[in-house]
Amino acid sequence: MIAGLGLVAFELATSFIGERLGDGGHWIILFCGTAFSVWGLKEILANLFPRLGNRGVIRNRFHLPAEGRAYLVIMFFLLVGALIGRSNSLMLVFSLMAGPFVMNGWHTFTVLKRVTVTRNLPPRAMVGEPFSVELTLQNRKSWLAVWLLLVRDHVTGCRENLAPEVLFIRCPAGGEQRGHYQLQLRRRGKHYFGPFYADTKFPLGLVERGLNLPAAGELLVYPWIGRLRADWRTRLSLAAEQVSRSMTRGGPFHDEFHRIREYRPGDDPRTVHWRSTARHNDLMVREFRENRDAPLVVLVDAYSPRTVAGEWDEPFELALSFAATVCVSHLRQSRDASLLFGVHGKTTQVWGGGRSAGRLDDLLDMLAALEAGTGTPVRPLLEQVGPMIPSNAQVLFLSPRAEAMNAEWPVDLNLPAIRIVEASRSKLEPLFDWVQSGA
Structure with a gap:
């Protein structure tokens, strides 16, 4: 844009081209300078606001690599020398250099026409677990193959911003090619995919053109499902504090x-x-x-001021990971187990079911999309799940404010014996193997 404006200003101030090539050359230079300025402004907007391409406002992008800029500088000096010195040989060299540059620009523009890219996402993923995403490039032109096309995807969400890339070597006319990239997401929650940026500078590398392809996608990322230690129940009894009325049982945890x-x-x-x-x-x-078929009740106090403020809260994520691990382990190892899960965060949610795969996915979806709360009392959760707790159930309550819970426990609700465990790293790490999700 600056070069175009400078060219127009120089010609208007000096009439350098007009004096040598006449009015036709003068108006051609003004037209070219204006066109360069408008095109430069479009490219600036495309770089500053890449989402405009996803909305169909700006689909095509243009970029000059270092080789192309050096090539243009040489062409500029040849043109100026030819005009000042009235040298036909320099003008001939300039014309010979301009031909490949124009051809490269035309080819990159034409090769991106009628090109589409689609994405095949897995239904779900887990924190720290690698997974593969398949991209399919379709070339719907009938006569021109696509060479060396770099497709860049965009992944955002949960304070992550990634840009995986796939290079397609060749896609024949009327054909399609598939490529893959692998991701390992470090944050729980909903992640958004798209748009695609498809770029090529084949064949000479002097001009690079890009195409914004809107292709939205979503992926739920579960909390990490760890592995419980062999003696986690014994360690849990040491880490937990029992509140509310006691219940008669023959052994620990209704063994x-x-x-x-x-x-x-x-x-x-x-x-x-x-x-x-x-x-x-x-x-x-x-x-x-051990009675693996005893009902299990897991309650979580999703209190995390840091998460609400947009910061990373490792103890909070550790507590969710432990809760998910306990629930999944209980359902997988029990024959006719029942599970009741309740969480109090931004909203109060309750889930109940057995070992059905579909039902387990619903529970993990709830944990993946869970939003932390700001510290409101957990009494609504206890009032809702209290009548649903079986008399022989094992009840586990995870809370980052365990001491306050013990002091303010609502004894009037007449709840069964509940073990409250502080949702801290020192209390939970001895109970299961956990991967750090990242900070």
Whole structure:
């Protein structure tokens, strides 16, 4: 744009071309300078507001690489020398150089016509898990192949901004080619794809033209599903604080009675079976087997001022990852397990179901799209899930403000025994293996 404006101003001030080539040359220079200025303004808008291409306002882009700029500088000096010195040989060299430049520009413009790119996304992904995205390039022209086309996708959302690229070597006329790129997203939530930027500077590399192709897509990214430690239940009992009324049960977390055996060092003295001890004249204890079919209730206090403020909150994401891991592990390892999940964030949501794959996807979708709250009381969640909790259920409550919960627990709701675990890194990391999602 600056070059065009400078050319127009120079010619108007000096009539340099008009004195040598007449009025025709004078008006041609003014027209070319004006055209360059308008074109330059369009390119500036395209670079400053790339989303205009997604709305169909600006579809074509133009860029001069370093080689093209050097080529134009040489052409400019040849033209000026030919005009000042009235040298036909310099004008001939200028014309010979202008031909390839114009041909390269025409080819890059023509090759992008009737070109479309589509995207094939997986239905869902998980934090930290690589996945592949397939791009399909279609060349609907009947006579010109596409060579060396670089397609750049755009991925935004959850404070991530990525631009994966795929290079298509050749796509024949009337044909299509497929390419792939891999992503490993580090943030939970909804991610948006598009638009495509398709660029080529084939064959000479002097002119690069681009095409904005609107192709919107969305992808839900689950929190990381980790792996529970073998002794996570024992560690949980040490990390948790039990509130509300106690419930009668035969073993920890409603484990089922399995057998009576000899006492071993480290056994809980409360499991001693005194009648068998008297009969065998040796300490005998009751052994319990984990009841994997007991109902499970997982409640989450999605309180995170940092997340609401747009910052990364690792303990909050760790708590969601742990909750998702517990739910998935419970449904996969139990025969006829039931699960009740409730979360209090920006809104209160409750999910209940079994091990059906579709139902599990609904739960993970809820966790992926969960928005943190600003600290409102969790009483609405407890009032909603309280009547739904089975009498023999294991109830786990995750909250970053566990101490305040214990002090202000609503005892009037007459809830069953609930274990409250502080949603902090020091409390949750010993319970399961977790990948850091990134900061």
